[in-house]
Amino acid sequence: MSGPRIFVSYARSDGRVFAKALSARLQVAGFSLWRDLADMEGGRDWWQQIEEAIRAVEYLILVISEAALKSDYVRREWRFARQEGTCVIPVLAGAGLTGSETFRAFPGWMRRVHFVDTSNTEQWTRLVRTLEGPCEVRRVPFMAGDPPEGFVDRPREMEAVIGHLVLDDRNDPVAITGVLQGAGGFGKTALAKALCHHPRVEEAFDDGILWVTLGEQPGDLKGRIFDLIFAVTGQRPPVDELQTAIAELAKALGERRMLIVIDDVWDAAHLRPFLDGGPNCARMVTTRNQATVPAMAATVRVDAMQPDEATALLLQSAGLAAERLEELAALAERLGDWPLMLKLLGAQLRERVCRLNEPVDRALEWVGRALTKRGLTAFDIENPTERDQGVAATLEASLSLLSEDERQRFAELAVFPEDAVVPLATVQTLWAATGGLDDLDSDDLARKLFGLSLLLDLDLARRSLRLHDVIRTYLLPPDGGGRVALHRSLINAYQAECPEGWERGPDDGYFFQTLPHHLAELGDREALDALLLDPGWLKAKLAASGAQGLVADYQHGHGRMQELIGRTLQLTSGILVHDRRQLLPQLLGRLMAVDDPLASVFLASARRLADRPALLTDQPSLTPPGAVTARLKGHGGPVRALAVLADGRLASGSSDKTVRLWDPATGAETALREEHTDWVRALAVLADGRLASGSYDGIVRLWDPVTSAETARPEGHTDWVMALAVLADGRLASGSHDKTVRLWDPETGRETARLEGHCGAVMALAVLADGRLASGSADNTVRLWDPATGAETARLEGHTDWVMALTVLTDGRLASGSYDKTVRLWDPATGAETVRLEGHTDWVRALAVLADGRLASGSADNTVRLWDPATGVELCRLELDGTVHSLAFLPDPDGDGWRLIAGDALGRLHWLRVVD
Numbered sequence: 001m002s003g004p005r006i007f008v009s010y011a012r013s014d015g016r017v018f019a020k021a022l023s024a025r026l027q028v029a030g031f032s033l034w035r036d037l038a039d040m041e042g043g044r045d046w047w048q049q050i051e052e053a054i055r056a057v058e059y060l061i062l063v064i065s066e067a068a069l070k071s072d073y074v075r076r077e078w079r080f081a082r083q084e085g086t087c088v089i090p091v092l093a094g095a096g097l098t099g100s101e102t103f104r105a106f107p108g109w110m111r112r113v114h115f116v117d118t119s120n121t122e123q124w125t126r127l128v129r130t131l132e133g134p135c136e137v138r139r140v141p142f143m144a145g146d147p148p149e150g151f152v153d154r155p156r157e158m159e160a161v162i163g164h165l166v167l168d169d170r171n172d173p174v175a176i177t178g179v180l181q182g183a184g185g186f187g188k189t190a191l192a193k194a195l196c197h198h199p200r201v202e203e204a205f206d207d208g209i210l211w212v213t214l215g216e217q218p219g220d221l222k223g224r225i226f227d228l229i230f231a232v233t234g235q236r237p238p239v240d241e242l243q244t245a246i247a248e249l250a251k252a253l254g255e256r257r258m259l260i261v262i263d264d265v266w267d268a269a270h271l272r273p274f275l276d277g278g279p280n281c282a283r284m285v286t287t288r289n290q291a292t293v294p295a296m297a298a299t300v301r302v303d304a305m306q307p308d309e310a311t312a313l314l315l316q317s318a319g320l321a322a323e324r325l326e327e328l329a330a331l332a333e334r335l336g337d338w339p340l341m342l343k344l345l346g347a348q349l350r351e352r353v354c355r356l357n358e359p360v361d362r363a364l365e366w367v368g369r370a371l372t373k374r375g376l377t378a379f380d381i382e383n384p385t386e387r388d389q390g391v392a393a394t395l396e397a398s399l400s401l402l403s404e405d406e407r408q409r410f411a412e413l414a415v416f417p418e419d420a421v422v423p424l425a426t427v428q429t430l431w432a433a434t435g436g437l438d439d440l441d442s443d444d445l446a447r448k449l450f451g452l453s454l455l456l457d458l459d460l461a462r463r464s465l466r467l468h469d470v471i472r473t474y475l476l477p478p479d480g481g482g483r484v485a486l487h488r489s490l491i492n493a494y495q496a497e498c499p500e501g502w503e504r505g506p507d508d509g510y511f512f513q514t515l516p517h518h519l520a521e522l523g524d525r526e527a528l529d530a531l532l533l534d535p536g537w538l539k540a541k542l543a544a545s546g547a548q549g550l551v552a553d554y555q556h557g558h559g560r561m562q563e564l565i566g567r568t569l570q571l572t573s574g575i576l577v578h579d580r581r582q583l584l585p586q587l588l589g590r591l592m593a594v595d596d597p598l599a600s601v602f603l604a605s606a607r608r609l610a611d612r613p614a615l616l617t618d619q620p621s622l623t624p625p626g627a628v629t630a631r632l633k634g635h636g637g638p639v640r641a642l643a644v645l646a647d648g649r650l651a652s653g654s655s656d657k658t659v660r661l662w663d664p665a666t667g668a669e670t671a672l673r674e675e676h677t678d679w680v681r682a683l684a685v686l687a688d689g690r691l692a693s694g695s696y697d698g699i700v701r702l703w704d705p706v707t708s709a710e711t712a713r714p715e716g717h718t719d720w721v722m723a724l725a726v727l728a729d730g731r732l733a734s735g736s737h738d739k740t741v742r743l744w745d746p747e748t749g750r751e752t753a754r755l756e757g758h759c760g761a762v763m764a765l766a767v768l769a770d771g772r773l774a775s776g777s778a779d780n781t782v783r784l785w786d787p788a789t790g791a792e793t794a795r796l797e798g799h800t801d802w803v804m805a806l807t808v809l810t811d812g813r814l815a816s817g818s819y820d821k822t823v824r825l826w827d828p829a830t831g832a833e834t835v836r837l838e839g840h841t842d843w844v845r846a847l848a849v850l851a852d853g854r855l856a857s858g859s860a861d862n863t864v865r866l867w868d869p870a871t872g873v874e875l876c877r878l879e880l881d882g883t884v885h886s887l888a889f890l891p892d893p894d895g896d897g898w899r900l901i902a903g904d905a906l907g908r909l910h911w912l913r914v915v916d
Contacts, residue, residue: 004032006131007057007086009077010093011067018093019063022118026061029128047076054081058135064115065093072199079202085139089127091116141231143211144196144261150343151194152313154187157300161195164298165259165282166204173204173257177275177283179293182302187339188286189213191302192261195284205282207256208232213263214270215419215469221273223548225249228274232256238574242273250277259284264419264469268292310337317346319354327364334371340468345371347452351401370400401452409435410449413467414475415486417517424463426510433493464509487522491515503536512544520556532562533598535584535606542583547576561598564591567625575879584610585878589622610915615864615878615900618911619667623881635660639903642888643683643691645705650890651691652903653680659693661705664890664899667911671708675701684724684732686746692732694721700734702746712749716742725765725773727787733773735762741775743787753790757783766806766814768828774814776803782816784828794831798824805846809869810853817844823857825869835872839865848887850898850914858884864902866914882906 006026010019023033034053054060060081068074078088092115118124157180164178180188195201196209210231212224225245226236232252239245257280265271265287275283275294285293286302293299305313310332311325320328335341345367352358352366399407409431416422428442437445446465450458457466467475477483494515498505505511519528531537532554542550551573554566565587569576572586584606592603610616621634637655645651649670650662659680661671678696685691690711691703700721702712719737727733731752732744741755741762760778767773772793773785782796782803801819808814813834814826823837823844837857846858854875855867860883866875882905890899898914 003056004034004053005058006031007034007053007060007077007081008063009060009068009074009081010063011065011071011074014067015063015065015093018065022061022063022091025118025124026131029131031131050077051080054086055084057086059087059089059131062088062090063093064090068093075199075203079199082140082206083142083208085135085137087135087137089116089130090114091118091127140206141208141210142196143231144193144209145211146193150313150316151190152305152309152316153194154191154305154309156306157191157302158195158198160300161191161284162198162200164300165284166200173259173280173282175278175280175282177285177294177297179290179297179299180284180286180302181290181293181299182288186302186304188302189263190339192263192284192286196259196261201259205257205259207258209259209261211261211263212274213419214266215264215417216266217417218270220548220552221245221270223546225273226548228252228260232258236577238577240570240574246273246276249274253278253281255280257281262286265289265292304337305339305342307332307337310335310339310342313339314342314346317343318349319346320349320360324360324364331364331367334368344452344454348401351452370396399454402448405435406445406448409437409445410454411475412486412489414472414477415490415518416467416472417514418469418472419466420510420514421457421462421464421466423509424465425506425508427465429497429506429508430490430493433496434489484522487518490518491522491524501534501536502531503534503540505540507544512541513549516553516556525558528556529559529562532557532565533602535587535602535609538565538587539583539609542576542580547573547580550576559598561594561596561602564594564596564625565602571623571625572879579877579879581611581614581876582879585614585616586622589617589620589878590624592617593620593624607915611876613866613876613914613916615866615876615912616915617878618899618913621880621908621910634909635903635907637679637907638883638885638905639907639909640679640681640885641683641693642886642901642903643685644888644890645685645691646689647705648891649705650888650901650909651683651685651705652886652909653683653693653695654903654907655679656907657695659683659691659703662909664911667909671705673703673708675710678720681720681722682724682734684726686726686732687730688746690746692724692726692746694724694734696720698736700724700732700744702732702749712746714742714744714749714751716751719761722761722763723765723775725767727767727773728771729787731787733765733767733787735765735775737761739777741765741773741785753787755785755790755792757792760802763802763804764806764816766808768808768814769812770828772828774806774808774828776806776816776818778802780818782806782814782826784831794828796826796831796833798833801843805844805857807847807849807855809849809855810851811869813869815847815849815855815869817847817857817859819843821859823847823855823867835869837867837869837872837874839874842883845883845885846887846902848889848900850889850900851891852898854898854914856887856889856900858887858902860884862904864900864910864912878912880904880910881908 008019008023026033034057062078081088116123116127161178164176165174180192182188210228222242222245229249229252230236237248239248259282261284262271262274263286265285271292287293311329314328314332349363352363353360412430412434428439431437431442446458449455455465456468494505494511516528551569557563557566568587568590575582588603588606591599635654635656639652639654641653643651648664650664653659657676657678659673660669663670676695676697680693680695682694691705692700694700698717700714701710704711717736717738721734721736723735725733732746733741735741739758739761742751743753745752758777758779762775762777764776773787774782776782780799780801783792784794786793799818799820803816803818805817814828815823817823821840824833825835827834840859840861842860844857844859848856855869856864858864862882863877863879864884865877868875884902884904886903888901890901892899900912900914902910
């Protein structure tokens, strides 16, 4: 039996009777409700059960009464429901509520929705029908995480920020950039998280709260923007450029009322991408440097805590009895009321008193002497240049509880970048190499460090830790040699894990993501450059960290080839997001013309390591890096048609009104015909070897490919000629925008038959094995004709948009490609659809069959895809730089795989090889 679908939320003081009656009516209507825990009062366990119930149901019915409008518990329930994606439906418990002052103080989202009056029969019926269906509400994103554990309220700063972000009278949001500014360790991030959980902030920004942490070196800003877009829309846009990503974020924000927190900003350039769009959104920035934020931003300084706040934090951290307040207040004053230092020394006291059983007086006396000895009394909180001295004194007081080996292991954590979430597996790899610790020992030490507040975070569920940036700065060796030694220790530890090469390294969530960074910090330029030229590493890195992480690696490269690879990855990152198998084919296709001694070695290795089967370019045709607008050889307009001549040459027709002939061995152009006065849309090779071309000028021309002389000109169509095919009896068939198919005597150019019946333009033709002619049309059908009688023998229906391409498979089936983005395979004997090939994301414009029976398709989604027509499985794909308009199979003179030619919207011919 399925669980309850509905949770009824109400205020007990004046909503119990109505809620009980409403629940009874809902049960009579057949709905299951979560039972009311009326015998439970407040408390942690009670709220946990409420959360579980709200997560389990699809609908929360909010009984609106005067008391409900003022109840913190009721507000807490509907806020949690919206964050969990549970549908909230307000139901009126009495008349006149919607006009009350209390109602006008409700959050904006509730004032904008319909309130159900269950005394109205029509509204009750509509409510029942709604509850019978699935909940279709988007989850309100909340990225701020849980409230900071042990947070001590700082009302002065809290109220100042809320005053900037929220209007007093109606709790409406203010589209402003608010700033929390202060030195490291003073609690800016903790205060920002607490603000995100404040009821007024949650209610004002009722479309959600976003959070991004930047740090001193934020790395790939596009990736951070993608994370925000995904939180809002559930999708990551396939974009390459930062400016495009910024525009996509603004589009995703739209008119939503959201708070966007940009945490730990060091550079104005890093902040700028997050400030565009969202006219109803506010930004809250935490930073150490006022110069990083806009001049008109509303700034609140976060510096030392108030004495009572600092004492409360130290009391809570130390776990001491309240009667020690006077002594703790004096200690807090000595610590400069600095939250980081208060928590560290609080943890020190807790350790000595609660775990090591030291008397409180002695522990306090020991801490006082330790701080005096280490010079903390010389710490001046108003002089930021001396803050590190205060940190050092505080840390030494806590570090004294560590053994010498533990202190060394802790100091090694400074090798990890600022704000990095470091997997415990990575820490264990390092500590196993430097100190012989196994996974149990590493866990124990990590828990000890966290217990002493030496770690910012330790998450055993995610198996990760974070080091506070101030502590990391303290731990870093003052000299360059010491820092290099840290990176060498980590590199050596990882090297022992992958003796067969870096690409065999552990996928621990850190190694592949950061190895180039550590090699760069180590200063091992030779090893770094070799890594960035290793296709095996590129494949492994892409699989582990995605396209953006791979692109970011090349900021460390030095040589020309590394630069070209990095620029190629930037150019193709959008492709790689969708299909990682295209990494090496894209690199091969865009770098094969590079004149560099390292290029041939890299490309040979890439070709060898490309996943099979693959479509690889034989000649340069894809846009190379740094030459997005470069003119590669080809037509001056889209290549609309391709055909293979009897002598093996390739013919191409284009929107530039020309027909060109190409040598397949060299890719060189051998002939050019320019007689057509409009686009060349179709080509076909006659039985006697002549070439037929059809054009938007309404004319079919027949050519001698040896002499380039025109031998005949069949005329009669009253609109564009869209398709050509040669019948078994040698006649030429042409399909036109005039909705007819016409048959011609190629010797005289005389029309011999006219096939009529389509109610849309004829876009494609193909000749079946039994001699019948197939035609595909803008009327969404494929029709089969007997050319001898002109009779229609079958009609294949199923496509939902224009049929643009036809070809016959080696097993006799007919393949059709359509603007409906599908390729369908038909049995011409029965007219039945046998297989549907789905995967293209835009119009299918071209089809071709390889000699081994596999089917190739080209699309406006810029891809050429290879299919197994027996199973309908896509075998491989290659993304080009524009719409694929035409395809042709070309026998391979070397016998080394199959060759496929693709013509695209940029006028280029792509000479592709299918490798197995």
